[in-house]
Amino acid sequence: MGMSSKTVRTLGPLGGYQIARLICKNQPRILMYHRFSSAPLKGWASPEYFEEQVRYIRQHYTPYSLAGLMEYQRNHGRMPSNAVVITVDDGYRDFYEYAFPVLQRYSVPATLFATTGFIERRLWLWPDKITWMLEQVTRIDREISIGAVPIKAGVIDSVLRGELWKQWVEHALSLPDDQKHKFISSLAEALQVTLPDMIPKAFAPLSWDELRQMQSAGIEIGGHTVTHPSLGRVTKAQARDEIFGCRDALNQHLGEKNRTFCYPNGQPEDVQDFLPALVQEAGFLGAVTAFPDALGVNERYLMRRHASGDNMFQFYKAVSGVELLGHRMRRNYCLQPGASVI
């Protein structure tokens, strides 16, 4: 519980959302979503909540795609008033199924960040491999150890499954990219499961056709690398391949457009100093992280985002600017400002 939650508790009942909205009028908020499901899952947006959120944005704010926001800023020399951007990461097919129809119904633009190797079905996203493997096993017969990660023998229930998932994903994120893939292979070996080459339906990506259709309907298709590594754990040459390769695939399949970029995983440790300039060199109009702090959208190649998604409380806090004000009151900077951008 940070200061921002306290701010919400103090201001919320007093119409604080409206006050924050006024104070933050010229500070666009960028909202972040990942997955959509009609079943209640933590962190996933239900179509009902999403519709409520999109309707609210349509009534109280001016929605933009991220590229649209950047174009506005370029043409007017300032940000538009009361702007809100909906962004969705990765390129899962549930976006087309659940979110796109809602966005169309309210004529709300948005930005979808696509991982192009995933769209091409050349890979499935590695955290999904961990999820899938854990779903296959119900017990572990004797204690095993992979790298520095020991796994106790016993029954794997849903609580333990959640804990192991978190532990393994965090460990994988701490590794250089090639070692991360080795770690996942050794997990499969230790758990005696064989990862299918075909992406299981629950983790399926959008197709290029669906992306084309959505692009024509006002959805920006932005970049999210080719293979979704942490760009904080790759060499500059690898980062270049990931960023430029993604751009080329998008342009090849969807035509040349103004696009923006999203750093995979998007935490401070997933960003290296040279990345903003590289993303800019690739022609992207801007880029986003996956955390909010006091800087808001001030750095065009490291614009901060607010989690939205699975509950209305977090949504109101994010969209109104209450969360942003909380970070500003605390002078919370996750990354030191002044990276050589814009």
Ligand SMILES: [Zn+2]
């Ligand atoms: Zn992602």
